[in-house]
Amino acid sequence: MTAQPVASSRRDELLAIAAELFATKGFKNTTVRDIADSAGILSGSLYHHFDSKESMVDEILSTFQDELFGKYSEILAGSADPRAKLEAVVRVSFEAIDQHRNEVAIFQNEADYLGTFDRFAYLADRNQQSRDVWMTLLNEGVSSGALRKDLDIELVYRFIRDTVWVAVRWYRPGAKLSHHDIADQYLTILLDGITS
Amino acid sequence: MTAQPVASSRRDELLAIAAELFATKGFKNTTVRDIADSAGILSGSLYHHFDSKESMVDEILSTFQDELFGKYSEILAGSADPRAKLEAVVRVSFEAIDQHRNEVAIFQNEADYLGTFDRFAYLADRNQQSRDVWMTLLNEGVSSGALRKDLDIELVYRFIRDTVWVAVRWYRPGAKLSHHDIADQYLTILLDGITS
DNA sequence: TAGCCTACCAAGCAAGTGTTTGGTTTGTTA
DNA sequence: TAACAAACCAAACACTTGCTTGGTAGGCTA
Secondary structure (H helix, E strand, C coil): CCCCCCCCCHHHHHHHHHHHHHHHHCCCCCCHHHHHHHHCCCHHHHHHCCCCHHHHHHHHHHHHHHHHHHHHHHHHHCCCCHHHHHHHHHHHHHHHHHHCHHHHHHHHHHHHHHCCCHHHHHHHHHHHHHHHHHHHHHHHHHHCCCECCCCCHHHHHHHHHHHHHHHHHCCCCCCCCCHHHHHHHHHHHHHHCCEC | CCCCCCCCCHHHHHHHHHHHHHHHHCCCCCCHHHHHHHHCCCHHHHHHCCCCHHHHHHHHHHHHHHHHHHHHHHHHHCCCCHHHHHHHHHHHHHHHHHHCHHHHHHHHHHHHHHCCCHHHHHHHHHHHHHHHHHHHHHHHHHHCCCECCCCCHHHHHHHHHHHHHHHHHCCCCCCCCCHHHHHHHHHHHHHHCCEC
């Protein structure tokens, strides 16, 4: 059973195969032999392209994170009002789920554990950076009067963060609702609630 | 480094130790030697109490699920209106996170993968059962006019389910906000939104 | 056509894994 | 005090794991 994802180089191809397996089965549950099998080669041959299994996740996660936080920065640097920026961050996140499903899933499932190793300390940094993005926007929203003042901001932050990213567990591209639709409905619930 | 959770029998004690490790490090990342070390015994001695490492998670998960779904059934069988029942299910769920943090975490992190094995087929059944609970309440809510009609019910269900359970990732008993507080704020956001 | 590079194979190793087996300790009960 | 069971030890086994090593096939280039 060999997979053939679209990728420029053989190296990228193997990374895509690994990402798919890591996302589906988990990092620890995926063996280098699993990856090699899916690629139609022997496990030892992977080491012509990569130093270790760990360096594969490393590259998958860091590449994705760099791209994502680049987009966050652009939004924050823009001139839109707090609420619009908040909406934009939500939409960019759902877009990431749509375009980088495996990477998001790996991050969601493995970051906590991998973060305990020195090599993946940057995951915690990015996490903090992400928190800063959201907290800044939420505090600005409350200050400007756009958001209600009776809620615990820290709690709202966690609520938004988790709800957005956990969607990767069920979202599949090409389904009835596009990631744009989902972002719309999610923002509606978040901003106005589900009561009539 | 030995742990000493409160438990009636040695068997329950060992299960609690295993649950803590499974929740923190993941099932696959936890070795039987890890469990034995935490309990202050040798790995082989675990097999006096359990058939296998798998049967440990099995027992942890099934016991927890039986208890949880018992509570769900009670609520559904009650005479409260849809909105009150919906609130009750949310509160019971946050209570479960408070009282059975490890079990919830294990379920959240491992159910998808474990569910691919015959032995854990009941996890998928419970999942379907849980969906029925929520969808019934949401549909009743829309019918009765309590909830808005312009949202995709299936989507609302997933959002609620995910946001409630994902709280296990950051919630710690004894923190500033109790699980009652969190349920309150969560229901406020869900029902009325965060805008002022 | 000689040299070189990319991608891979074939075979294996050392460490770690879940599990088994036979025996020992300790407390309780008849 | 003899018998018994629960809890555990000590040592090992078979297997899986990530990774290494030396070599090879085939295409490209000078």
